Amino acid sequence: MLTRRNLLRTAAAGGFFAASGALLPAWARSANAGNKGIFEVSGNAFDLTIGHSNVEIGGRSGHAITINGTLPGPLIRFREGEKVTLNVHNTLDEDTSIHWHGLLVPFHMDGVPGVSFPGIKPKSTFTYEFAVPQSGTYWYHSHSGLQEQLGHYGPLIIDPAGADPVEADREYVLVLSDWTFEHPHKVFARLKKDAAVYNFQQRTAGDFLRDARENGIGPTFTDRASWGAMRMSPTDISDVTASVYTYLINGHATDDNWTAIFNSGERVRLRIINASAMTIFNFRIPGLPMTVVAADGLPVQPVETDEFQIGVAETYDVIVSPTRARPFALVAESIDRSGQVVATLAPEAGLVATAPLLREPPVLTHRDMGMDMSSMDHGSMAGMDHGSMDHGAMAMTDTVPQSHDHRMGVGVDNVAMVQVSRIDEPGLGLESVPHRALRYSQLRSLTPNPDTRAPGREIEIHLTGNMERYMWSFDGVKLSEVTGPIIFHESERLRVTLVNDTMMTHPIHLHGMFFDLVVADTDHKPRKHTVTVKPAERLSFDVTADHVGDWAFHCHLLFHMHAGMMQVVSVLPRVAGATTHTPHKGHEPAVPPSEEDIPTTETPTPDRQHEGHH
Secondary structure (H helix, E strand, O other), X not given: OOOHHHHHEOOOOOOOOOOOOOOOOHHHXXXXXXXXXXXXXXXXXXXXXXXXXXXXXOOEEEEEEEEOOEOOOOOEEEEOOOEEEEEEEEOXXXXXXXXXXXXXXXXXXXXXXXXXXXXXXXXXXXXXXXXXXXXXXXXXXXXXXXXXXXXXXXXXXXXXXXXXXXXXXEEEEEEEEEEOOOOHHHHXXXXXHOOOOOOOOOOOHHHHHHHHHHHOHHHHHHHHHHHHHOOOOOOOOOOOXXXXXXXXXOOEOHHXXXXXXXXXXXXXXXXXXXXXXXXXXXXXXXXXXXXXXXXXXXXXXXXXXXXXXXOOOXXXXXXXXXXXXXXXXXXXXXXXXXXXXXXXXXXXXXXXXXXXXXXXXXXXXXXXXXXXXXXXXXXXXXXXXXXXXXXXXXXXXXXXXXXXXXXXXXXXXXXOOEEEOOOOOOOOOOOOOOOOEOOHHHOOEOOOOOOOOOOOEEEEEEEEEEOOOOEEEEOOEOHHHOOOOEEEEOOOEEEEEXXXXXXXXXXXXXXXXXXXXXXXXXXXXXXXXXXXXXXOEEEEEEEEOOOOEEEEEEEOOHHHHHHOOEEEEEEEOOOOOOXXXXXXXXXXXXXXXXXXXXXOOOOOOOXXXXXXXX
């Protein structure tokens, strides 16, 4: 049974935060600032105010859009089963919104302008009201324009109605995020002009000489020539890097030394939320094993690991039990290893954990492009520890040839000729680390899946893009060009297969429902709301369409979604005549936006209904 309330919770129910000089909510302040308590907004009725604030990050001042004047926003705490009322006041001169990421709320409370409601107009108030149907670690954020990149996000914790299956002596919430002093619209405009503008890790002549010594001059020259012919870069791991980003934990940069306190021998629960706009992180605590106990808010059977990759919008709960009274580094390193943020887990305030050096940046291979590996030099894959893989958890069809039946054109610059199941791989760049790295195939739901029916049909959706032109889409069709939603039918069980035709890792989020990743275990599949899809990967999940309504379905890399990598899933009720989609009152399709500045506030219009395998 959790005892952290007795140890740490000191806030009065229903209270608010006042903005501090550092514009940090109390829960996010470091123990070094003399505040060890977790203060939160809790209860079942309260107000949130969206407005402009000046913030100080890493010794510099910048402009943010904040919730109740803080960055990140307040830690909101609900209890499973209660009905909550949240009055959201918009003091901005533009529309805003709040999406409750991962919560199974009625679709008109989901908070996506143009899809589930009209949005919150300037100088107005919108009231969210819903019953809380679940427990776990979640978060909330704007779904309007690029406000999320400006600081419009915060953590959301839901306590279970009964006993918590996770026992811990204390807990901390860790919100990982990326911050830029460059306005996000300028960042997006620069990416449209040059998608590699923030990539300062291009291969050099020295890299060529090193590779030639290790692999031979012929294979090295062939490798460089093939990448050059395709006008692609093997170092194009992240669109936006530490060249313009400052990475944060609870609003703190590394130099702030955000500190969490422990007593030796305690079970400490860390609720880790990736609230970044564009950064996938690799999280580790050198010298301290972690036991994963929840993924995307739902309990999983405990898995001990040393590192895991956390995609944008994913959450993981881990238990750590430090027995040595020394500081440990909480390390969140960007997937491209251009930067990191480090905090401290310590037995007392004032200690500083040693920050590890950045590791060698990962490099894409022809396998990440979905190329036919039968003619390739497999020696380049020697670093992969295939012996440690649980091959029993892999899909029966590990490699699938591309069918080429989705739209081609200027928006698609690559097609995965060979699609590979990569669910048993730990994440791009973690294949060769000398310690344990978590894989999706290791996750098992703590309780049996609520629906174990075989899917009645399958939908195949391709993740597509033109990296050079910075165009992103599903099935080669960007948001402004689609003509109708993806159709699900109430209560049906279906399989969705995602095929990543790009060389980037995409975190894909489906609103309004959890889905079961297709792994070997048929009754305890891991249940998630967001999944990262690796380059050239073919990944499947089964989903039950329980909740009628219109639900956003998109890449959670903010600038990819902004560029058009988003559609809508419409779950139609099983009533006579409900075979076509009719827009709900208040969020009828709007005029499609321009190509150069596609907001996230329009109703997508796919070019066909996904009624079956295509």
